[in-house]
Amino acid sequence: MREHGGNLDLAQQRFGGRADDWIDLSTGINRLPYPVGEISAHHWQALPSRSEIEALHQAARHAYRTSAPVVAMGGAQAAIQLLPQLAPRGRACILAPTYNEYVPVLSAAGWEVEEVREPGALAGAELAIVVNPNNPDGRRHAPKDLLSLLPRVGRLVIDESFVDAIPELSLASEADRPGLLILRSFGKFYGLAGLRLGFAIGHAADIAKLAAASGPWPLSGAAIAIGCRALRDDTWAGATSARLVRDCARLDDMVRSQGWRLVGGAPLFRLYETPDALAAQEKLARGQIWSRVFAQNPAWLRLGLPGSEAEWLRLAKILAC
Numbered sequence: 001m002r003e004h005g006g007n008l009d010l011a012q013q014r015f016g017g018r019a020d021d022w023i024d025l026s027t028g029i030n031r032l033p034y035p036v037g038e039i040s041a042h043h044w045q046a047l048p049s050r051s052e053i054e055a056l057h058q059a060a061r062h063a064y065r066t067s068a069p070v071v072a073m074g075g076a077q078a079a080i081q082l083l084p085q086l087a088p089r090g091r092a093c094i095l096a097p098t099y100n101e102y103v104p105v106l107s108a109a110g111w112e113v114e115e116v117r118e119p120g121a122l123a124g125a126e127l128a129i130v131v132n133p134n135n136p137d138g139r140r141h142a143p144k145d146l147l148s149l150l151p152r153v154g155r156l157v158i159d160e161s162f163v164d165a166i167p168e169l170s171l172a173s174e175a176d177r178p179g180l181l182i183l184r185s186f187g188k189f190y191g192l193a194g195l196r197l198g199f200a201i202g203h204a205a206d207i208a209k210l211a212a213a214s215g216p217w218p219l220s221g222a223a224i225a226i227g228c229r230a231l232r233d234d235t236w237a238g239a240t241s242a243r244l245v246r247d248c249a250r251l252d253d254m255v256r257s258q259g260w261r262l263v264g265g266a267p268l269f270r271l272y273e274t275p276d277a278l279a280a281q282e283k284l285a286r287g288q289i290w291s292r293v294f295a296q297n298p299a300w301l302r303l304g305l306p307g308s309e310a311e312w313l314r315l316a317k318i319l320a321c
Contacts, residue, residue, distance in 0.1 A: 004100075005302070006193075011290045023311050024304070025284075026292040028135065028162060028269035030240070031307025033191025034230045043221035056224045059231035060199050064184060065167065068176035069207040072227070073218050076161050076185040076198035077101065082213050083127070084109030086181075086206055087155060090126030095119060097296065098131045099159065119149060126154035132169055133162050136271050136294065136302050138264035143171050150179055155206075157181045161198075164189035165241040165267035175201040188268055189240070190230050197223045244268065247305045254316060260301070269304050277301040287318035 005026035008019050023031075057070040064070075073079050080101055089110045094102050096115035106113045111127070119141060122128035128149060133140045150156050160182055163170050175182045181202040187193030197219060200210050211218075230236070244267035251270055252262055258280070260272035274280045277293040280301050284291050292302040306312045 005292045005304075008290060011285060011288075015285045015288065017288050021288050023289045023306065023314065025306065025315075026290045026302070027188075027193070027304055028266065028302075029188050029193050029304065030191035030244075030268060031305065031311065032240070032243075034226075034233070034236060036192070036226055037229065039222050039225055043225045046221060048217055048219070048221050048224050052221070052224050056227050056231075059228045060184070060201075063231035063237070064170065064172040064182075064199070064201065066172040066175055066201055068172070068174075068182075068201050069204045070199055070201050071207050071211045071214065071218075072224075073198050073200060073210070073214055074196045075187060075193075076159065076183045078196075078214065078218070079183050079198060079200045079210060080105055080159075082210055083157065084111060085213055086209055087126060090154065091124070092127040092129065093122045093125035093153075094129045095122060095131070095134075097137070098129075099135045099161075102129055119145065122149055122156075123152040127157065128153040128155070129157045129159065131159040131161070133166065133266040134264075135162060135266075136269070136292075136300070138162075138266045138269075138271060140166075140169060143169065143174070146171060147174065150177065153179070155179050155181065157183065159183045161185035161188055162266040162268055164237070165244050172201050176203055178203045178205075181206055186227060186230075189237075192226065192230075195223050195226060197227050241267070244305065250312070251303065251305055254312075254319060255303075258319060263300065269302055271300060271302045273299045274301050275299070283321070284315075284318055287314065287321075289315060289318060 008022055008024055056072050060070050092106045092111045092113045094115050103113050158171055160170055172182050184199045186197040187195055260274045263271040263273050265271050277298055277300055281291050281293050294300045306315055
């Protein structure tokens, strides 16, 4: 497996403790998750029906403010795995540095892959990929600027896995345009990454291809039930978005005493430049708080947001040592 956050097994091997002892801030997953509630036996025992899956699609359209075709998948990663099947092999350009699964997936499928640093360099590609807001640095791109790329590329994929709390950045409402495909992650904002739920939103032809490649039952009945419930809960989503904004400011203030400089981030994670990221990670790990470092930049440390007040207090205590 490539380098990702959430690798608590590595933290345990190096620093000990049980998984339950750790506060995992190495991911951008909400640590105050959506309250799942009761799941009926039917959703565990029966194969999902077409009407149940379509109800989930309707809930996604509601939450993501779109009328475009939608297909539910086993996380945004499942859609990434199928991207090479949408068109004949050609040249793919990825706005980098970013999420590290795009390059190997496309390369393994025989695409010519190039990482570029500016949006304008995506022009001419058969497949162009932008993560907005970006992971790990939170770089943001105005929707109108991304739409201006559409006539200059064969297909434009916008990964909006971290956009839920910044809905004004989303292009989901424009996703029925030919050549535009939007990927959304459910598990990050709703704090239920283990559910493995995500969506692709786009033109009918692309969505039909992805649906066919995913098979008749691409996700569990429990994922459908929880997704339908959560995606229609506008009150929870609004309150969570407001809390995440406050918590970002709180975390930025808390680490300032360490001499860390904010590089960027999104409402679910912050990226800091430190004198020595490995040393900072080890300091936190000795208090059983796990963070993420990056081999390509030894100064970068990424932290998700603590959840409960007890987690915030523990982080503050470790930083004060």
